[in-house]
Amino acid sequence: MNYYKPATFDEAIAIASGAEGITRILAGGTDVLVQMRSDIVTPDTLIDIKAIDGVKDITRAEDGGWTIGVAVCGAEISEHPDLPREWPGVVEAIGLIGSTQVQGRATPVGNLCNASPAADSVPALVAAGAEVTVQGPNGPRRVAVEDIPTGPGRTSLQKGEIITALHLPPRGKGGGDAYQRFIPRTEMDIAVVGCGVNLRVSGQVITEARMALGAVAPTVERVRGAADALVGTKLEDSALDALADLAQAACNPIDDKRGTVKFRTHLAGVYARRVAKIAYERARAAQ
Amino acid sequence: MKKIHVTTKINGDTVEFLCDPRETLLDVLRDRLGLTGAKEGCGTGDCGACSVTVDGRLTCSCLMLGVEAEGHEIGTVEGIADGEELHPLQKKFIEYAALQCGICTPGILVAAKNLLERNPDPTEEEVRYWLAGNLCRCTGYDKIIRAVLDTAAEMREAS
Numbered sequence: 435m436n437y438y439k440p441a442t443f444d445e446a447i448a449i450a451s452g453a454e455g456i457t458r459i460l461a462g463g464t465d466v467l468v469q470m471r472s473d474i475v476t477p478d479t480l481i482d483i484k485a486i487d488g489v490k491d492i493t494r495a496e497d498g499g500w501t502i503g504v505a506v507c508g509a510e511i512s513e514h515p516d517l518p519r520e521w522p523g524v525v526e527a528i529g530l531i532g533s534t535q536v537q538g539r540a541t542p543v544g545n546l547c548n549a550s551p552a553a554d555s556v557p558a559l560v561a562a563g564a565e566v567t568v569q570g571p572n573g574p575r576r577v578a579v580e581d582i583p584t585g586p587g588r589t590s591l592q593k594g595e596i597i598t599a600l601h602l603p604p605r606g607k608g609g610g611d612a613y614q615r616f617i618p619r620t621e622m623d624i625a626v627v628g629c630g631v632n633l634r635v636s637g638q639v640i641t642e643a644r645m646a647l648g649a650v651a652p653t654v655e656r657v658r659g660a661a662d663a664l665v666g667t668k669l670e671d672s673a674l675d676a677l678a679d680l681a682q683a684a685c686n687p688i689d690d691k692r693g694t695v696k697f698r699t700h701l702a703g704v705y706a707r708r709v710a711k712i713a714y715e716r717a718r719a720a721q
Numbered sequence: 722m723k724k725i726h727v728t729t730k731i732n733g734d735t736v737e738f739l740c741d742p743r744e745t746l747l748d749v750l751r752d753r754l755g756l757t758g759a760k761e762g763c764g765t766g767d768c769g770a771c772s773v774t775v776d777g778r779l780t781c782s783c784l785m786l787g788v789e790a791e792g793h794e795i796g797t798v799e800g801i802a803d804g805e806e807l808h809p810l811q812k813k814f815i816e817y818a819a820l821q822c823g824i825c826t827p828g829i830l831v832a833a834k835n836l837l838e839r840n841p842d843p844t845e846e847e848v849r850y851w852l853a854g855n856l857c858r859c860t861g862y863d864k865i866i867r868a869v870l871d872t873a874a875e876m877r878e879a880s
Contacts, residue, residue, distance in 0.1 A: 437725065437742030437788055460786075467745065467784050468765045480742065482789065509778065533854020534832065535769055538778040539785065621853045622767075 439482045443569050443598050446481050451571050451594030453479040459596060461489075461505045462539035464532065465548040483596070492517065498604030504597055508537040521602055522716060523611030523630055523709075527558035530615060533622060543597050549583040552625045552649035556583070558613035560646035560656050561630035563603050570595035580646070583653040608635045610716025612709045615648070616701050618692070625649045626693040629681070629705035631660075631713040638668045638718065645677070645706065650685040650698050657684045657706075669714045674707045681706035729790040731756070732800025740787040747771045749787035750797060758798035758827040762856070769855035772828035773797050779835045781854075798827035801834060809879075810834055810872045817868040821859035829855045833869045841877055845870060 436453075440446040450457050455478030458466050469475040483489055489505035492514055500517065508528045511517055518525040528542050531554050542555045543566065560580045568577050571594045582589050582597075591597070611632035617623035628648030634641050645660035659680045667673035687698040724739040731754070740749050747764075750756040750773070759782050762768035766784040773782045774796035801808045810833055813819070820826045829852060836843060836851045843851070848869050849862070857865060 435743050437786070439788075439791075460789075462784075463786070463789070464766055464784050467786070470743070471745075471764050471783075482786075484789070507778075532766070533769065534851050535772055535779050535781040535854045536766055536784070538775070538780045621850065 435477055435480055437480050437482065439485045441485055441487075443483075443486055443596060446483055446486065446596055447570060447594055449479065449481055450596060455479065457481065459483055459547070462507055462541045462544050464536050464540040465544060481596075495601065495604075498606075500602040502542070502600040502602070504543045504599060505541060508532075508540050508542070509534075511542070512537070517602075520605040521562060521611060523613040523632065523713065524555070524558045524562050524564070524602065527613035527615075527628070527630060528555045530554045530613075543600050546579060546582055546600075547589055547591070547597065549585070549587050549589050549653070550624075551583075551586055551651060551653055552628065553583075553654065554613070554615060554625055554628055554648065556654040557628045557630035557646035557648040558611065559600075559602075559630075560654055561613075561632040561644045562611055563632070563644060565601045565603075566597045567599040567601070568595050569598045574598065576601070580654065580656045585652045605720075606634070608641070608717055608721045609633070610635075610713045610718070610720055612712035612716060614705055614709050614712070616693075616705060624692065627698050627701040627705055628654075629702070629709045631706070631709045633664070633710070633713045633717045635714070635717040635721065637721075640664045640667055640669060640673075640714070640717075645681070645710070647681060647684060647702055647706075649692075650687040650702050652686070655684050655686075657681055664710070669710060674710065677710055678703035678706045725788050727788055727791045729792065730794040732795070732797060738787070742786060742788050744787045745783050746773070746785040746787050746790055746795070747782040749790070750782060750795075753787075756797055756799050759831075760824050760827060762824065767854075767856070768825070768828075769832065769852075770825050770828045772831045772855065774831060774835055777835070777838075779832055796831065798831050801830055808834065809876055810837070810869070813868040813872040813875070814865075817864045817871070819860060819864040819868040820857075825855060825857040825859075829857065829865060833872070836869070837873055837876065841873060841880075843870070843873060 457479040458477040489503040615625035615628035643664035663676040681702040760770040762770035
C-alpha cells in the first residue's frame with residue numbers, strides 16, 4: 435500500500451487519477467481502517483487529505499449557508515457556535531455516529547462516501563438540501579448529497595474524483611430540521627430506520643418540506659412526495675397520515691438481524707410523523 | 722514495504738519512529754515504542770481499550786495510522802500519573818475497585834480524564850454517554866461511573 439499526503443486537492447486528484455488498483459481517501463478513517471483491518475478492502479493507494487488547506491474549516495458561505503471542510507469531524511460540528519442552532523437535525527444526526535472516540539475522527543463526508551444505507555448523517559443532509567463539491571480531472575462540480583450513493587458501498591464518484599467540500603444551504607427564517615433513528619439500544623448502534631425532515635413555515639403553514647429515510651432501501655431514500663403532502667398544511671393529523679403513507683410506500687428494505695421488512699416499513703411511518711412534528715415545532719420557533 | 726519516518730509528541734516528549742504505512746497508531750505505540758498501556762480489544766473502534774488523545778481529542782488508536790501522528794500530540798495512559806504520584810482518577814479507581822481484569826481500564830482512564838478536562842462537573846448521564854465507547858465486561862460500569870463522579874467532585878474541591 436502506498437500512502438500519500440498531498441498538500442492540494444489537485445495533487446490528490448492527480449494521484450487518484452493515475453493510481454492502479456484500489457484507491458481510498460483517508461480523512462477520519464473510521465470506516466477505511468475497519469475495512470482494512472477486516473480484509474474487506476485492502477487499498478493499493480491511500481490518500482490522506484488532512485494536510486490540504488481548509489479541510490478543517492467551517493465557514494459561512496456568501497449565500498449565508500455553510501461550507502464544511504471534508505476533514506471536519508463530528509465533534510467539531512457539534513461544538514460549533516452556530517451550526518447546532520441553525521441545523522439542529524443535521525448536527526444531531528452527525529452526533530449519533532459512534533462513540534466519543536469515533537466523533538473525534540469521523541467526518542460527515544466519510545459517512546456519505548462509505549455509502550451505507552443506514553448512514554445517520556445522510557438522511558438529515560438530504561432533507562436539508564445539502565450539496566457537495568466533487569472535483570476531478572475535469573474540474574469541480576456541485577452535486578446534491580442524494581446523488582452520491584448509488585447502492586450499499588457504492589457511489590457515483592468516478593475514478594480520480596474526490597469530494598472537496600460539504601455545503602449546507604442558508605437556513606433563513608422559519609426553518610427547522612430534525613433527525614431521529616430507531617435502534618434497539620439507547621446508544622452505539624446502527625439505524626434500523628432513520629428519518630430526516632426539514633421544513634419551512636410561514637405562521638403555522640408549511641411552505642417547504644423535504645424528507646429522507648435511511649436503512650429502508652439500498653440507498654438513503656428521498657421521499658419526493660413529502661412537499662405535496664405537507665406544503666399548505668398546518669401539520670394536521672391528515673397531513674401526518676399522508677406523510678406516513680408516503681414514507682411507508684418509499685420503503686424497499688431487507689430482512690436482516692436488525693429488523694424485518696414489515697417492522698422497518700412500520701417504523702418508517704412512525705418516525706415520519708414523530709420527526710416531522712419536531713421539525714415543525716423548531717420551524718415555528720425560528721420565525 | 723518502505724517505512725515512513727514520523728515525528729510526533731507523546732505525553733509531552735518528542736518521539737521519532739519509522740513505521741509501515743499500514744500500521745495503526747496502536748501497533749506503533751505497543752510494538753515499536755513499548756507503550757503497552759493502550760490495549761487492543763477489538764481493533765475496529767468498538768471497545769475503546771486503545772483510547773488515546775490526539776491534540777487533546779479522544780481517539781481510538783486502532784482507528785488511526787501511525788503515519789497520521791506526524792506533527793500531532795498524542796496522550797496515552799502512561800502520561801496520566803505524575804511520576805510515582807497517581808492521578809486522582811487512578812486513585813479513585815483503586816479505592817472503588819472500578820476494575821477487575823483491567824484490560825479496559827487504561828482506555829477508560831484516558832477517556833475519563835479527557836471528559837473532566839472539558840467538563841469538571843459532569844452529570845451521571847454525561848459520564849455514561851461519554852464513556853459509552855469504552856466497553857467493560859467485568860464491572861457492570863457502576864463502580865467506574867461512581868469513581869469518575871467522585872473524582873470530579875474531589876478535583877472541584879481541590880481547585
